Amino acid sequence: MNNRPSPIRGRFAPTPSGRLHLGNALTALLAWLQVRAAGGAMILRMEDLDAPRCKPGTAAQVMEEMAWLGLDWDEGPDVGGPCGPYEQSARLALYEEALERLGREDRIYPCYCSRAELQSIASAPHGLTGEGPVYDGRCRRLTAEERREREAVKTPSLRFAMPVKPFPFADGVAGPQSFGPGAGGDFVVKRADGIVGYQLAVVVDDIAMGVTDVFRGWDLLDSTPRQLALFEAFGEPPPRYAHGPLLLGLDGSRLSKRHGSVGLSALRERGAKPEKVTGWLAWTAGLTDEPEPLAPRELIRFWDPRRIAREAVRLPADWTNFIID
Incomplete structure (x- = not known):
């Protein structure tokens, strides 16, 4: 890549x-x-x-x-x-290829949660980060039969299963950073309406374009562990990150x-x-x-x-x- x-x-x-x-x-x-x-x-x-x-x-x-x-x-x-x-709108084939790879390696799973269910998750204690609600992984635990039943009712999104481990990194401006295990929970890599998730597209593009250094706003700091996890899943080194x-x-x-x-x-x-x-x-x-x-x-x-x-x-x-x- x-x-x-x-x-x-x-x-x-x-x-x-x-x-x-x-x-x-x-x-x-x-x-x-x-x-x-x-x-x-x-x-x-x-x-x-x-x-x-x-x-x-x-x-x-x-x-x-x-x-x-x-x-x-x-x-x-x-x-x-x-x-x-x-x-990015002209790079959809690359994102689908990446999703297929993650699917083969059992790193993503379908999520059938309704808007109301997601809102209830967000209202729970520690249910929010800068990246939005911390998903509790409920659809990750569904059986094959339960997934078939849910899919008959609702088109699912796809979520990436975050590894339960810390994600430390050296920020080029803020210095050493560390995010705890799970780092914000499992996140959407493809929405139910078919739009590819930001995190997946950014990582696929940064790999394909050989990006070595990323400088972005502080509001995206919480994105870093999720992107580090994706780089790891694809077996590629991440860029150096700095947040202004x-x-x-x-x-x-x-x-x-x-x-x-x-x-x-x-x-x-x-x-x-x-x-x-x-x-x-x-x-x-x-x-x-x-x-x-x-x-x-x-x-x-x-x-x-x-x-x-x-x-x-x-x-x-x-x-x-x-x-x-």
Whole structure:
């Protein structure tokens, strides 16, 4: 499954469900700096498996906004590359092949739980993680006869059976991390509606594209043990993981489309310059001592993961004073 044309290979993998905002831009910038500082190859991959969430034309808008920021990539939907295609919607055969392998090795099982059953699991003590409800494995224990009876009523999803063992790893920003046995419970690798699960697709793609280094937001830290378990199941070495700070709105909530003024398109319309945006983001993350206009290429010399903030950063009330002319 491996194809590793370059010793250091990183990626930015947005979901094209909307325009980029400052939070997305921060993650993209830090992922890009990590790779470029090491002289590696940058991959842009569109995670567009969930078709109802993805809007036509948004992928092109995302790429245009990244280019405006001064971020480039060596492989991607527009430039191609040796590990394409670079849209997950065009890689479904690879995911089905991976599911068949996991099925043959008895690492996945059908889950027939209703929405109400899943909600009751989530409401139980210790029933939630950052990744959502901790599944209690009830369908894993069904007999063959019970599965036949349930399947006559409901199309199942498929869950990966998490090994009952700890998952330690060294995070490139936060340092040593360890997740306990089971690490969030068995998780869905294919939904009942046929959509392949995020965790499976990401791991299959990272293996096939030879990704060696992953920089992403802190909100995905809980994904790491699940992905480590999948890499182990496929007999492949995992990439090095690093998790950076999230940007929070003035109200303390995570940035999203509802914070309209933080979208890159809105900032551009108000006269923002890209080097002011990237310089401000680098300062916000902790890489520089003060906000100053710096293009991504100029920021490479400042790259030091030890300086990156380990806590979420709330936008200050005057945050536009530097970015907007």
